[in-house]
Amino acid sequence: MMMKLKTFFLLLSASFLTAQAASAQTISKEEMMYLTSAWKGERFADGRPKLPDDILERAKKIYIDDAWTVLKNEGYFNQYEGNWKLVNDVTMTGRAVTAMYLPSRPDVEKNIKDRGAKQGRTGNTNSWPIDVLVKGDLYVADAFGKISGGGIMGSTLANSIFAKSGNGVVFDGAARDLQEIRKIQGFNALVRDFHPSFTEEMLLMGLNTPIRIGNAIVLPGDLVIATIEGVLFVPAHLAEQVISTAEFVVRKDQFGFEMVRTGKYTTGQIDSQWSDDIKTEFLRWLEKHPELGKMTRAELDKVMSKRTW
Numbered sequence: 001m002m003m004k005l006k007t008f009f010l011l012l013s014a015s016f017l018t019a020q021a022a023s024a025q026t027i028s029k030e031e032m033m034y035l036t037s038a039w040k041g042e043r044f045a046d047g048r049p050k051l052p053d054d055i056l057e058r059a060k061k062i063y064i065d066d067a068w069t070v071l072k073n074e075g076y077f078n079q080y081e082g083n084w085k086l087v088n089d090v091t092m093t094g095r096a097v098t099a100m101y102l103p104s105r106p107d108v109e110k111n112i113k114d115r116g117a118k119q120g121r122t123g124n125t126n127s128w129p130i131d132v133l134v135k136g137d138l139y140v141a142d143a144f145g146k147i148s149g150g151g152i153m154g155s156t157l158a159n160s161i162f163a164k165s166g167n168g169v170v171f172d173g174a175a176r177d178l179q180e181i182r183k184i185q186g187f188n189a190l191v192r193d194f195h196p197s198f199t200e201e202m203l204l205m206g207l208n209t210p211i212r213i214g215n216a217i218v219l220p221g222d223l224v225i226a227t228i229e230g231v232l233f234v235p236a237h238l239a240e241q242v243i244s245t246a247e248f249v250v251r252k253d254q255f256g257f258e259m260v261r262t263g264k265y266t267t268g269q270i271d272s273q274w275s276d277d278i279k280t281e282f283l284r285w286l287e288k289h290p291e292l293g294k295m296t297r298a299e300l301d302k303v304m305s306k307r308t309w
Contacts, residue, residue, distance in 0.1 A: 025112070025128070025207040035210065036219055038237035048208060049221030049236035051095050055243060056136055056223070059093040059234075062246035064227050070242045071234065073306075081214035082230035084190040087168070087181055089228045092188050094138025094167045096222040096233065099129040100206030101143045101152065101173070109203050125204035126152040132207070133164040138224045140233075142211040143173025147193045149200030155180035162187045170224065170231050172213050190226050248303050251292050255285050274304060 027035075032047030039049040059067075064080075071079050112125065121128055129139055139161055143152050153161070153169060155177035161169060168188040169175070178194045181187065208220040216233050218224075223234040223242075234242050256270035265278060274282070279300055286295055 025204055025209075027209050032208070032220065036221060036236060038235065039221070040237070044221075046208065048097075049095070051136075051221070051223055051236055051239055053136060055239050056093045056095070058243050058247065059223060059225050059239070060091050062225075062243055062250065064225055064229050064232050066246035066249040067225060067232055067234065067242045070245045071232070071238065074238060074241075076235065076238070078215060078217050079233045079235075080230055081172075081216045081233075083192075083214075084170075084230065085193055086228065087178065087187065087189045090168075090186065090188045091228075092138060092168055092224070092226040094136055094165065094224050095236075096140045096218055096220055096224050097129060097133055097137045097165075098206070098208055098211045098218055098220050099139070099141040099204060100209055100211045101126075101141065101146075101202045102205045103144070104201045104203040112203065112205075124199060126199050126202070127157060127160075128204055129207055130157060130160050130164065133161065135164075135166050137165040138167045138226070139165065139169045140211070140213065140218055140224060141169065141171045141173060142213055143171055143202065145172055145192055146202065147174045147195050149195075149197050150174040150202065151176035151195050151197055152199050152202065153189070154198075155184075158184060158187060158189070168226075170213065170226055188226070190231060244299075245303055245306075247293060248295070248300075251286060251289075251295070252282075254289075254292070255282050258285070279304070 026046065029047035033043070036049050042050040044050050068080055116125070116128065129141070133139060141152060143150055150173045152171060152173055153175045158177070158181045162184055171189065171191045173191065174193050174195045175181065175189055175191045176194065176196055176198070181189065211218050218233045219235065221236045223236060223239040225232045225234065259265040259270060260267055269278065279297065283295065283297060283300065286292060
């Protein structure tokens with residue numbers, strides 16, 4: 001009897017925690033896993049895909065146009081957004097933590113803040129996404145492009161974001177305190193603009209939910225690659241393929257430049273399907289350039305078989 005009661009209370013507690021999490025502006029774990037079902041790797045407790053740290057590091061060394069091409073060839077046409085203002089030109093990569101803001105309305109704002117207070121949340125709703133950040137995360141917010149009154153981050157929150165995630169932000173909206181934010185070594189922010197105003201008439205309506213950033217769709221756990229050129233949101237299940245292919249393109253280009261300069265091969269030979277001789281030459285060349293990583297013949301054959309670039 002005691003065992004049954006204990007099991008009952010454990011199940012009740014689990015149900016309560018699940019309901020509480022689902023009511024905190026988030027989607028349920030089940031919904032998160034359903035929407036990202038193509039991802040077969042490790043996940044966070046809430047179901048968000050947990051890309052390995054080495055993927056995040058490797059992504060910093062590839063070119064965004066190569067990665068974009070891989071996604072396009074896989075049928076993912078809505079993963080890039082440009083036209084940003086930056087704090088600096090440092091490339092950021094991370095796992096997306098998403099937030100969706102809407103124009104505020106008094107009754108909805110009161111209910112959300114009341115519920116948040118009962119759950120132990122403090123401050124304005126623009127601080128709530130920061131509370132869930134961990135190392136390797138990258139905070140991505142749909143702030144509906146608001147500039148005046150749309151600064152959902154200032155220098156205090158920027159310091160908190162960097163301390164928790166080791167990363168910066170991508171905001172379809174504004175930030176403030178640019179001169180102070182620039183002093184945070186290693187921090188970067190891609191925003192629509194900077195404005196001295198504080199957050200006004202804005203409310204957090206979604207936390208770790210699917211969002212839209214300009215013309216791109218972003219899911220929690222996506223690999224975010226933010227560069228001076230723009231931002232690419234790579235679905236977690238395609239991250240390894242995208243990075244591996246983009247890494248090969250970098251190697252292929254450097255190999256090709258050298259072969260063409262020395263006259264060993266022509267541009268036409270380098271820019272078409274490779275013969276066995278060229279593949280063998282490439283692998284020998286790669287052994288002399290360990291800084292570019294390793295590659296087996298099987299890996300080379302696989303990436304060349306899908307070549308559309």
